[in-house]
Amino acid sequence: MSKVPKIIPISDLRQDAGGIIKRVSNSRDPLFITQRGRAAAVMVSMKEYEHTQHELEILRLLARGERDIEAGVGFDLEAVLAEADALLAEQQ
Template sequence: MSKAPRIIPLSDFRQDASGILKRMTASHDPLFITQRGRATAVMVSMKEYEHTQHELEILRLLARGEKEIEAGTGFDLKTMLVEADALLAEQP
């Protein structure tokens, strides 16, 4: 079972921004900020953000590869595996 998301009002964040950021970074969990009772922003640590961006780039490359396969263009499997290994080696 996943744990409940961490949600705080903007006013609470303003009062203890430094402490909240330290706890968020240590926990690696996203922080949902509300304003007037509605979610307005989500904060994540820089490490989590970079990890997510890296995963998105891999997904974009896979989607591009599928389009190239459908179009009959692209690279052979050996070349793609070398490129994929290089991308995975960059992962933090």
């Protein structure tokens, strides 16, 4: 069962911005802000925002990799593994 989204009108945000930001910061859930009865914005904690951006970057890289594979662009697996081994050896 999915969670019921947290929704507040913008007037509540104006009245208690500090308290609302504290609640959002301590939660993993987004907070939907409405204006005149319609969704106007979504507020998430900085930690959740950074996590989402990291996941999006991974998805972008995967999509780019798939496009490269389809286009026949890429590197030989043996060369990649050799380079990875060299990088790991440098770190030790």
